[in-house]
Amino acid sequence: MPEGVTGDPPRLPSAARSAAIYLALPLVATAALAATVGFSLGGLAGYLPTAAVDVSYSFLRMSAAYGLSLGFALAYGYYAATHRTGERVMIPILDILQSIPILGFFPIALVVFASLTPNSWPGVNFASVFLIFTSMAWNMVFGVYESLKTLPAELKEAAETFRLRGVLLFRRVLFPATINRLVYNSVLSWTAGWFFLVEAEIFSTNSNQVLPGIGSFLSFAASNHNSEAFLAGILVLVVVIAALDFAVWRPLGKWAERFRYDTAPAGEGEAVLPAADSATRFSRVAAYVRRGVRTSVTRISTPLVQLAAIAVAPARKTERRQTAISYAGLGLILVVGWLLLIALVVAVYGVFTGPILPGVLHQIELLPLAMGASALRVAAAYAICLAIALPLGIWIAGSPRAARFGMPTVEVIASFPATALFPVIIFELIPYISAEGAAILMLMTGMLWYLFFNLLSGLRALPPDLDEAAHSYGLRGWKRFTRLVLPGIFPALITGSITAFGGGWNTLIVAEYLSVNSKQTLSLFGVGRAIDIGYAMPGHTGYPLMVAALLTLVATVVAINEFIWKPLYRRAVEKYRYD
Amino acid sequence: MPTTYPKCSPTEMQGLLVLLNAHKGSEDVARLADDLDLEIDEILPSLDFASALGLVRVSEGNASFSDLGKRYISSTIRDRKAILRDQLKKTTLFRTLLRALESAPDHRLTDEQLAQLFSLTPAPADASVQNIVNWGRYAELIRYDAEEHVLVAVRHAPPAAKPPAGNRPPPPSTPQGPGAGPAAARKSPPASPPAEQSAASAAA
Amino acid sequence: MALIRIEHVDKSFAARHGSISIMQDISFDVADSDFLAIVGPSGCGKSTLLRLIQGLDKPTGGQIFFRDSPVTSVCTKMAMVFQSFALFPWLTVSQNVAFGLEALGWPPDRIRSQVDRYISVTGLDGFQEAFPRELSGGMRQRVGLARALAVEPSVLLMDEPFSALDPLTAESLREEILQLWRDPELPPDAVLLVSHNIEEAIQLADRIIVLSRRPSHVLADVHVDLPRPRDRKSQAFYDLTDRVYSLITEGGSAPTAPPAANGAAAPQKAL
Structure with a gap:
């Protein structure tokens, strides 16, 4: 047995490549825009100081939210992992929180925090920190909880x-x-955090409570068709994210390797793994996401389905029938609960505040239709994402050379918050691709990476011997794809789809409606818009609509998770597992 | 001495010596392997390196202790290390390595440089580099920075410079190995006198 | 005075329907300077018994005494060596060895000298600053051993300490264990080794407790009075191996049979 000197694979080349790509991408983008729009470099430089100030506001918000998340994750995760009674309640709660569209809370958080502080300025900031917190905290809590739960028994x-x-x-x-x-989960949390931070800041330009930050900076720049300012903002944001990656996350990630406890038995380390494979942080992060989703998917189904099963079918029947009944019961509970809650909102508002405007009431009645429109939009975006992610994944998984240059490129692009480009999509691209096209494009940015990274790790995990066997039997092309690849990656496809849809729901709120400085350029019928206009209506007249729309969205998301993804996922795990 | 690369760990090689000692210090190689239900090629790396270090002689399929091998097996863990250190220093492998470390800037060598030195494929594909590093570390001829994958020269102090651990008793000097004879068999007086031991064995 | 007394210990685990009995009415003593092995078929609860003795787990019935006082919580006068080494991957070799001493609240400078001593004793010099993942299995188990010995326990508990190692490395470490055990300057006063390898038990131990299949009881308390170093090729060694082996296979086939400790042990004791 060799005395294994194992360690991490050399990271420098990958880091150098990433650095090159970090530099190259903005340059290419700038050049492309320069060719199409035309701007002056001097003008761009003039906007840099303002952009830098705004990005530091954003960074402060991120840091505050991250600090909160860290403390919360350690406390909550530790308690849930060490107290059995706490665990039974805390983990299902977390599962439900995790599956709710984060951004849906933002308008409500704005209202709540603004009402808590007499001056609206701190309120808005608290609300945005809270929103970023909700995008960061859950996966970190699961990280803490699961590391403590999976700590090998003999170490304990x-x-x-x-x-x-x-x-x-x-x-x-x-x-x-x-x-x-x-x-590792922190890297993921920061990526998600930037996405929602920028989205929240853009959202804030819908109202008069504007959050100073890079998102609102970009939003105003784009609404004024000021390409110099917009590019300056993007440039500063890229620099900050790249600097954080190189100065903080890479060294931290290297140091954190020491704390892995899934060490292979003596003599075999990951030293035998090809370096190109393990060097990519994001694929590892994707694996964590996948694992996290897997455990939470299996876990979340328990309380909800059991609840329904208890309520509807106390006696033992045949397995299939019982499942059918419990699902029917769950559906009923969801629909009835949703209707009751909306009725309650309307009633409470009517009693305490005043009669609801007929226009608002009409919008509430239209909510199921709006939800349908939004769901179609998300489904369309999902289909396009799948058409991109699957070939891209197969290409990168199949060729080492593609992986060498493709992976760092994809990593860098994925670590950039696509929301920062929303203003330019809205204000520049709508004439070319229509409002509907722009909305779908924005939804895609919120969905693509989840799908891609999950598919990629699924493709990479395909056992080589199966591939060899398929090869020796002459299985090629389409047949190889349907017989080998698709069944092999099915579980990864499902988890990727779950997370991608989650991302899609979260993007709806900006993708369907945006008005900056009363320049209303994007407005599409859908549940996201209902939340937006409910929030933006003068006075508090729109609040019932906002809450009702949010409830509709939550009920739908839970229903889709329970009725589509979880059964599919369970089947995928049972049928296509090869480990 | 030709350059022989270790393909086993120090603990593993010592296992072979212990095994050989259980066979009274001389045995057919195939029988040695058979004793532990091993294939011959599973004990060959240990055997090769033990003979490269001059602890074991192999001829015509038979392995036997050299005088040094006998001394090794009857020594304490600490003294065995000293023997290994002296023997390793005599190998072409470590002479080359220590000279290279001596002349290297800062007396440091990376894994890659080490592999180059011996025309080996660099880690992690090949375990040879790791094995060399671990032998060197075990014998305290080199230090190793696993984070940077760098070998560092040790200005080695004589073994006596380190205070011996505890008041260890002198090693039993019988060639048959540690614990030979009933007196050494237990730290406290044996539960049964020697005479009855054979009686018990006979009864069993 | 017996060092450890195990008196009529029962252990059962709660299961879906009722409970599963792991061991029934286990009784034996461990004396000072005993090197005692516990063998038995897999699943007979050998490792569980070791954990009951240290107080990591509580027996369902009966009692365990250490120096005449009942073991009610984890006893720090005993230290465990684990099958899978159980080293903390984020601590260096030195820090792993210092682990138990820190828990005992030793002052840092005393910890340092104690750690140095046991690193040296176990042949780990040169690896002080290494992390477990840099070590081979053999070196890892030496760290496990050094960590256990450093707290100077009265009793060293070893749970299949060599079964995760390759045969040559295991052979090597078995010999080193005996070397350390022989040294009167070093702890412990007694060793309890759990093993599924009968030859290993006979090679190392002075006494072997043979357990039956689940629910296990003591089949025999066998004294090993072969001179050291023990010659595996000798007739006496063969005979003893054979005897323990047939005890296990025969005793296991009749799990309802009453404990047969005294009867089976008698001929071997010869005292």
Whole structure:
């Protein structure tokens, strides 16, 4: 047995490539825009200071939200992992929170926080920090919780045999055990955080409570067709994200390797893995996402389905029938619950505030239709994403050369918050691709990467011996794809779809409606717009619409998860597992 | 001495010596392997390196201890290390390596440079580099920075410079190995006198 | 005075329907300077018994005494060596060895000298600053051993310590264990080794407790009085191996049979 000196694969080449791409992409984009729109470099430079100030506001918000998330994740994850009674309640709650479209909360958070503070300025900021927190915290909590739960029993026992307790136990065992997952999930959290931060800031330009930040900066620049300012903003944002990646996340990630406890048995380390494979952080992050979704999918189904099963079918029947009945019961509960809640909102508003305007009431009645329109939009975006992600994934998974240059490129693009480009999509592209096209394009940016990274890790996990066997039997082309690839990646496809749809729901709120400085350029019939206009209506007259639309969205998302994804997922895991 | 690369760990090689000692210090190689239900090629790496270090002689399929091998097996863990250190220093492999470290800037060599030195394929594809590093580390001839994958020269102090651990008893000097004879068999007086031991064995 | 007394210990685990009995009415003593092995078929609860003895788990019935006081919580006068080594991957070799001493609240400078001593004793010099993942299995288990010995336990508990290692490495470490055990300056006063390898047990131990299949009881308390170093090729070694083996296979086939400890142990004791 060799005495394994294992360690991480050399990262420098990959880092250098990423750096080159970080530099090259904005240059190419700038050049392309220069050719089409025309602008002056001097003008661009003039906007840099303002953009830098605005991006530092955004960065402060991110840091505050991250600090909150970190503390929350450690406390919540630790408690849930160590207290059995707490676990039984806390983890299902987290699962439900995780599956609710984060951005849906933003208008409500705005209203709540604004009402808490007499001056609306801190309220808006608290609301946006809260929103970013909700986009960061859940996966970090799961990271802490799962690292503690999966800590090998003999390590816990070893600590126990020496009676390690309290602070020492936390410092020597429990905290180190969480570090690796925490760091990797933090990378993911920051990526998601930037996405929603920019989205929240753009959203804020819908009202008079504008959040100073890079998102609103870009939004105003685009609404004025000021390409110099817009490019300056993008440039500053890219620099900040790239600097964070190189100065913070890469070194931290390297250091965090030390805290992995899934060490291979003696002698075999990951040193045997081809370096190109393990060097990509995002594919590893994708694996975490996948695992997280997998566990939460299986977990979330339990409380909800069981609830329905208890309510509807207490007696044992045949398996299939029981499942059917519990699903029917769940559907009924969702619909009835949704109707009751909306009735309650309308009634409470009517009693405490005043009669609801007929226009608002009419919009509420239209909500199911609006939901249908939005769902179609998300489904269309999903279909296009799949048509892009699958060939791209097969290409990158299949060719080492494609992986060498494709992966860093994809990583860099994926780490950039696509929401920053929304203003330019809305204000520049609508004439060419229509409002509907722009909305679908924006939805895609929120969905594509989840699908792509999941498919890629699924493709990479295909056992080579199966591929060889298929090859030796002459299975090629389309047949190879339908017989081998598709069944092999099916579980990954499902988890990718779940996360992609989650991303899609989250993007709806900006993708269907935007008005900056009363320049209303985007307005599409849908549930996202209903939330927006409910929030933006003068006075508080639109609030019932906002809440009702949000409830509709949540009920739909839960229903789609329960009725489409989870059964598919369970089948995928049972049928197509090869490990 | 030709350059022989270790293809086993120090602990593994010692296992072979212990096994050989259980066979009274000389045995047919195939029988040695058979004793642990191993294939011959599973003990060959250990055997090769033990003979490269002059601990074991192999001729016509038979392995036997050299005098040094006998001394090794009857020594304490610490003294065995000293023997390994002295023997490793004599190998072409470590002479070359230590000289290269001596002349390297800062007395440091990377994994790649080490592989180049011996025309080996660099880690992690080949375990040879890792094995060399681990032998060097075990014998305290080199230090290793696993984070940077760098070998560092050790200005080696004589073994006596380090205070011996505890008041360890002198090693039993019988060639048959540690613990030979009933007196050494237990830290406290044996539960049954030697005379009855054979009686018990006979009864069984 | 017996170092450890195990008196009529039962252990059962709650299962979906009622409970599963793992062991029934286990009784034996461990004396000072005993090197005692516990063998038995897989699933007979050998490892569970070891955990009951240290107080990591509680017996369902009966009692365990350490130096005449009942074991009610984790006993830090005992230390465990694990099958899978159970090293903390984020701690260096030195920090892993210091682990138990920190828990005992030793002052840092005393910890340092103690750690140095046991690193040296186990042949880990040169690897102080290494992380477990840089080590081979053999070196990892030495760290596990050094960590356990560093707290100077009265009893060293070893749970299949060599079964995750390749045969030559295991052979090597078995010999080193005996070397350390022989040293009167070093802890422990007694060793309890759990093993599924009968030859290993006979090679190392002075006494072997043979357990039956689940629910397990003590089939025999076999004294190994072969001179050291033990010659695996000798007739006496063969005979003893054979005897323990047939005890396990025959005893296991009749799990309802009452404990047969005394009867089976008698001929071997010869005292």
